[in-house]
Every structure is written in structure tokens, then in C-alpha cells.
Amino acid sequence: MARSGLAAVLRVETIKLNRSLALALTLIAPGLIAVFTLFNALRMDEGREWSIWMTGNAFMWAAFMLPMSVTALSALMAQMEHMPQSWDHLRSLPVPRWTIYAAKALMLVLLVILMSLAVPVATAAALVVAGWISPQTGGAGLVDFSGIILLYSRIALAGLLIVALQFWTAIRFTSFVPAMALGIGGTFFALVAHSAEAGVYFPWLMPVNMLVTDADRWGLALSLGAGLGLVGLILAVLHLAWREHS
Amino acid sequence: MTSLAIETSNLSRRFGRFVAVDSVSLRVPQRTVYGFLGRNGAGKTTTLKMILALIRPSAGQVRIFGHDVVTSRMTTAAMTGSLLEAHGFYRNLTGRENLDLSRRLLGLPRSAIDHALDITSMTVDAGRRVSGYSLGMRQRLGIAQALLGAPRVLILDEPANGLDPDGISDMRLFLRSLPDRTGATVLVSSHLLSEVEMTAGHIGILHQGRLVAEGPLERLKAELPVRLNLDTSNPERALALAQSRGFSATIEGGKVLVTIDASGDVRQAAGALNRSLVEAGIDVCGVQAEARSLEALYRRVTDVPAFPSIEEAA
Secondary structure, three states, X not given: OOOOOHHHHHHHHHHHOOOOHHHHHHHHXXXXXXXXXXHHHXXXXXXXXXXXXXXXXXXXXXXXXXXXXXXXXXXXXXXXXXXXXXXXXXXXXXXXXXXXXXXXXXXXXXXXXHHHHHHHHHHHHHHHHHHHHOOOOOEEOOOOHHHHHHHHHHHHHHOHHHHHHHHHHHHHOOOOHHHHHHHHHHHHHHHHOOOOHHHHHXXXXXXXXXXXXXXXXXXXXXXXXXXXXXXXXXXXXXXXXXXXXO | XXXXXXXXXXXXXXXXXXXXXXXXXXXXXXXXXXXXXOOOOOOHHHHHHHHOOXXXXXXXXXXXXXXXXXXXXXXXXXXXXXXXXXXXXXXXXXXXXXXXXXXXXXXXXXXXXXXXXXXOOOOOOOOOEHHHOOHHHHHHHHHHHHHOOXXXXXXXXXXXXXXXXXXXXXXXXXXXHXXXXXXOEEEEEEOOHHHHHHHOOEEEEEEOOEEEEEEEHHHHHHOOOXXXXXXXXXXXXXXXXXXXXXXXXXXXXXXXXXXXXXXXXXXXXXXXXXXXXXXXXXXXXXXXXXXXXXXXXHHHHHOOOOOOOHHHHX
């Protein structure tokens, strides 16, 4: 029998998402923001600047929806293996064990980036629809799409440390409770302390710090979030591959 | 070239202070169905997981076709198909899609799926989602998954679990035919003695983490002493007479149980005893030889009584 590498395992992870709740969540999370934006725009008497909508939704995404989506998505992806107890089967195959976890981590990161980039697209779509329904509403002014995409990309990258923590917890523990408790707790503290000076060092506030104008501050948050996130993901993959599941 | 498909040497596994598997040395010959027996908690699944390199031994080694499963895991994993207690199927996918995942990871052609489905009679239902499968169908799909790529060693943990009588019968025929059909060696763990007796050519019995019997089933059964069950008009006198003739005998439930050594001729001993009893004026209402069964072997090596007495049960 031929041996498979990371590419084959990654392809398998993609197939597993078919008709799954994890894939549904990837579509629903940005969709909820679009629905919110549509109704919010329709209740206004006149159109608002595109940049205001995009920045406002970016805060909503970075502070609440991103961490909650990462929490739910990582738990759902982990439960896909925990529930049918498929780890034993996967780990008995002639595949390097680290690739099993690396593929899952990569898929999670990919979905988080896609969701993050889908938020401004969904926001724009909602504003266009609002403009069709009620011409005086919708987005006003010019749109800096490259700036918007850059902002949401930075938010996603700064969220990598949250992804690493949630990924490790969700795979490490068979029960979904520790992962959910971590995600809800982290998001709660981020919401109540989002303007704290030391927030730049708190993983759940690193994406929010992408919205500040102080370049040093958002640079530090981005470096910590993306850098430690990458290191965290590598350590998580190595630890999960090394440890026994039984 | 080794004649053994699976070989373990002094394999042990501890969980804290608890010794789950204690110096087990299994020898599973090639192209056989090997029944791995033991009650729940005897250490069967832990042993199987060490054979599959899913958990690390505390001591000892496992070799599959001469390759160490820890140092050559990729080689041994490529030779092995397995079905453990859990099926590991994704309920959102169809049976065929589930097999396709394993096929891709094994690097096999698509035809491998059709072949495995055909062998397990799952072709018709392969397009349905696993969430709608019965337990028996999932078990068959699990075997199809284990058979992907025609592995040289098949490890099945309680494959008859959840199957109805027809399913158990099908499974038995299927397993028995596998070595001839595919050349595979099958290691099947079970606590269903009758099923193993009808399926396996070799057995190993695990009791409290230790291997207490192993070898060809017929040979092990032939080595068993046979018990003659004598129903007489006077058990006490019959017992004394049997003992005076050099037999080991006891009285249980009003009947005399005479043990005939494995090397002894049971028919001759039964005839001689019967004649002696009749000549001594003791009526013999029945003479019954207990069959040399796997159950008798199991009871003997694990020291489990056939039927606990009423006093013991109380």
C-alpha cells in the first residue's frame, strides 16, 4: 500500500466537511453579520459611509463573532473525530500521525481566514441589497477594498493564537465542554475589558487591537497573535501526535 | 522469513499501578484465524491496541511479519487492517464516502472500494449515509474498511458485537473463509466462546492480563481431561469404587464425576467403570462423557466453575 503525505490527508479533511455542521457554521457566521447589516441599514434614513460599516462590522467580528466562531468551529471539527471515536482508525493507518493533526489544524486556519474575508464581502452584499430595497440607504462614498481586505486579513492572523488554543483544547479533550468553556470565558473577558491597556497581551483581544490607530500597538498584537499562534499550532500538532488517545 | 504473522514477546502494559497486560507472548501463525479470548477487562483490547501501535507497551515487543510495530510502524501499519470496538465512521458521509477517505490515505485505486464492498455484501447500501445504517451494517462496513487494500493481517475486536443471529452466522462463514480467499491472517478477539470455536483454528486465552493458554484449538482440546458423569443408584458407593480403581472422582449434584486423564481412553474407562458398578450391585442410570469443548478448556484455564452452586450464588 502506498503511503500518503499531508496533501492526501488535507484532501480527506476537505471531504469530511461535506454536509457537516462545521461547513454550515463557516457560511452562517458571516451570513449573520450580513443579515444584521441589512436590517440595520434599512432602518436608517440615509446611507452611511462604507468605511463606517466595514470598521463597525470588523469590531463586531474581531471582538465577538471571530472568537465564538473559532470556538464552535474547532469544537465541531474535533467532535467529528471524537464522537465516532475515529482516532484509533486514523492513527492505525500508514500515515505519519503528525499529518492527521496538521491537516486538521490547517483546515481550521483556512476556514477561519475564509470566514474573516467573507465578512466584508457579506457586508458589501447586504449594503447593495439594502440600496436596491431602499435607495436612500446602503453604503455611501468610495470603498477602499484593498484596505478593508488588509484589515480583515490582519484580524484573522492576529486570531491565530486563539485558533491554536481552541484547536489544542478541542482535540485534546474528548468532551466539548473544556473547549467551549475556554472560548466563552476568553470572549467574555475580551468584551468586558476590550479597552484595557494590557489587552494587547490577551489572546482574545489581539484581533480587536487590529482596529487601533497606534501602529506600534497593532503591530505588537499582530506579531504576538500570528507568531505565537503559529508556534502554538506546531506544538499542538506535535503534542497530539505524540500522546496516546486510549 | 518468519512463519508467524504476529508475535509478541513479554508484552506488558501498566496504567498506573494497574497491570492490564502482563508478559503476554502471543504467536499467531500465518494464514490462520486466531481467536483471542478472555472476559471483559481481561486485557484483550489493550493487547490489540499495542499490536496496532496505538498505545505503547510498558515492556516487551510486538512484531508483525518480523517487523517491530514501534520502530517500523509505517511498514506494519501498511500490512494491517483493523476493526476496533468503535467504528469510526462519519455519520454525515455515505458508506462509500467513508471508505473513500481510508482509500485515499492508503493510496489505493477506486476499485479497492468496490472490491471491499463486494466481499462484505455492502454494495447496495454503500450510497446511503452512515447515519441511517443499522449496527450490523456498520459492522460490515467496518470490516470492508479493514479489508481495503487486502491487508496481510486483519485485527478484529469483537466483530460480532451487535449482530443478529443471521449476521453472526454470516460473519463466522466470512471470517473462516478469509485466509483461503485473501491469504490474510485474522486475529479476532471475542468473548463468545461458541463463535470462536466454530471460527478459529488457533486460540489464545487471556485471563487477568496473562496468557493462560495458546495453540491449535484441536490440540488444546485433545489435551483436556474428560469428565464422566455417572448417574447411579448409590453415589457414595460408586465414588468409593471409582476411587478404588485409581480414578479421580467427586460427587456433584448427586452424581459422580470421574476425571479421565487426557492420555486415557474414555470409552474403555467408561465401559470398565460401568461393568464394575453393575457387578457391585449399583444400578447405573446413565453415563455421560463431557465433550472436550472450548468452553471446558476456558473454564479449566481460567478456573471458572461450570455452574456455581446455589450456596455460592447466594
